[in-house]
Amino acid sequence: MSAILPPAERLWWKHPLDRVEGTWIVISLIWCLIMFAMMVGWHVYGRQNLSTETYKTTPDLFTKKTQAMVDKYTVRTETDQKIPVVAPPPGSDVYLIARLWAFWPILELEKDKTYRLHLTAMDYNHGFSLQPANINIQVVPGYEHVVTVTPNKAGTYSIVCNEFCGINHHTMVSRLYVK
């Protein structure tokens, strides 16, 4: 009898269980349940859980909201393209547009303060990859994803697009300041 021949016992589900296998199945099952509990438990006790708050949106609608924030809270501009740097007050709604091939505007946040970060893509799928913290979120066109973020370290961060979005994908990178 081997794995490439029919089993000798016609009723294979009555085939006895070896002690090695029985022990391992019990250990594995316990480990699987621990991992499941860990994932559920982190929603209760952990501080890093991705929000699922999502709204349908359109490029026009989202641009309007972003523009309102930019008009109100811009503190300076950066680079040749004069990208506004926006410092909205803690606790407020902040908007970030991902489009071919840039993020707009540049955000300036305060350490240990909480913000509602709204993300959407204007055209294709993009990626929000915050470096060097290494937080990665998918940005999908047509959907406004509201993520509550609390920066825990001051510094200059980069936002890298890590979803392929065409020929200039590699130039799609921006900054984010935490004071």
Next chain:
Amino acid sequence: MNATTYRTCPRSGLQFESQAEKLMMVNAVTAVVALLVGGILAIGVVLTRWPAVHWLAADTFYMVLTAHGIDMLIFWIIFFEVAVLYFCSSTLLRCRLATPKFAWLAFALMLIGAVTNNVAVFQGGSSVMMTSYVPMMAAPAFYLGLILFAVGALIACFVFFGTLVIARRDRTYQGSVPLVTFGAITAAIIAVFTITSGAIILIPTFLMSVGVIQSVDALVYRTIWWAFGHSSQQINVAAHISIWYAVAAIAFGAKPMSERVSRGAFLLYILFLQLASAHHLLADPGLSTSWKVVNTSYFMYFAVLASMIHGLTIPGAIEVAQRQKGFNNGLFEWLRKAPWDNPVFSGMFIALIGFGFLGGISGVMMGTEQLNMIIHNTVYVPGHFHATVVIGTTLSFMALTYFLIPVLFRREMINPGLAKWQPYLFGLSMYAFVLVMMGAGTLGVSRRHWDMAFSGSAMAYEWPGAAYLLMGLVGISGIAAIAGGAIYIYITVGSLLWGRRLDEGARSPKFTPIPRTAPTLAAQTYGSAGFAAPGTFALAMVFLVSFVLYYFINWKYLSQVWGLS
């Protein structure tokens, strides 16, 4: 009814029906051609991602990467799997293949589809990556090629199911089908689900590309596409695990430790494995937390449980067989005295260890809802799936090929000395490749990215030096692995062209049924502490400890990033 003949292979005792045999050959050979194309493209991918070389221009790189993904993940693997399905039905059950004309139609559709898709990609307007996320559009021929291929593959699955019916009706075997066939049935059931999902989403996308419908929702596309994209990798898991059981049986005469346990584990695959499409959607908006948690964990990690069971029972079966042969000293004599110079065995074993330790552990880590945020869309992801699909599936297929060259193709293998080394070169350089890739991913380096220096951008991010070093090592180990792949293709194609012809064995117009397997008396004279396979159990504990440590290290890492809620 059909005028067909059955050949009994004098080297293996397997019986090949002539139609099935021809179909296995053409599907396997086409698969190897796809592997060759994908392998050549891999040179372009790794030499561009190696920062010091940075070979191809951006547009060429994205085109080459698209073609590499599709040729390897879809065409190489599924053509080979069709050959495996026919082998596991017609050959292992010693019956004729059902509806050979439909099987040829399936092959023709798959071939036309594969060529159409490749032509579309190489024309340059379809560099959309394998995933082709809408609203980024490829040429209509891109989707049409995939749809034709999928229809062909679906027909091949039904030919497989039909063949099982014929074996049952003609009573070519008694009792239950062999375990390996059982595993192939698992693969085929998952394949039907997978291919149907692919059709559900690719048909509207094709209609969108020709202007018949206005738009396909980006998030709906991602959700359904991944029911195809990830589940197709689950076909591979079921298929290559079946091959591991087959190799254990062929190389050692090993019998499954317990038919009930192994088959039960395959049943868990059928029930839970496809839920894994959620793995790609954990960082997405719009899907609820409970949906993500339930799906990403295969309900409650039941498919992980199944894989951990297979990971024990296959080496366990080998250990039992070896101990019965007298290699009974200590914990590991059975393993030391294994035929390490037989590429059928060494390839399979390197695949098994790499799949478990590298692919399995990393897969569960990244499939954890919260932990996914620290690796989503980084090169950690291709690092993981090269461990599963290249080390796991591709290396297993290579190992099986070394068995099939004399048995199915009736040729003596050319250059057996080189073949002996091939699994080590290919497998171990892939081990290095995936480890450095996962390392770079842990540092955040993006996947599918032409230039980690962000040339032309005003706000370039400076990756840490270690990221550059690791991506350089990706290039070096990648080239070593490609060399290993080239040796496989040289040996396979060379043996088919120039290998000495071997005796094909007696042909008969009628099948010979499989004789009833004699029950074995289980008088256990080996092992220790009531454990039939103590060495395997020790290895399994090493695996578990690595798994637990790595899992919690990543939680520690996650706990230090920004608060998110």
